Amino acid sequence: MAVDPGSIAACRFRYVYIWQRNGDEYWAYLTFVGRNSVAGFRWIGFTWVYFGLDLRFIDQFVCT
Numbered sequence: 001m002a003v004d005p006g007s008i009a010a011c012r013f014r015y016v017y018i019w020q021r022n023g024d025e026y027w028a029y030l031t032f033v034g035r036n037s038v039a040g041f042r043w044i045g046f047t048w049v050y051f052g053l054d055l056r057f058i059d060q061f062v063c064t
Helices: 005-011
Strands: 015-020 025-033 037-043 048-054 058-063
Touching: 005 025, 005 058
Parallel strands: none
Antiparallel strands: 015 025, 015 058, 025 037, 037 048
């Protein structure tokens, strides 16, 4: 089961906190939301890095 792209589309160009199914959680700034994936910048504790993630790996998310 994947996160619906329509539900996370409102988070594009906003800060979002993501909880992944594997237990990872982090702040991100999404710049792309597609049918199967998202991409943007992920905070790794001291800098932002570009990342991409399949929607199937997202357990929960919340936008600010």
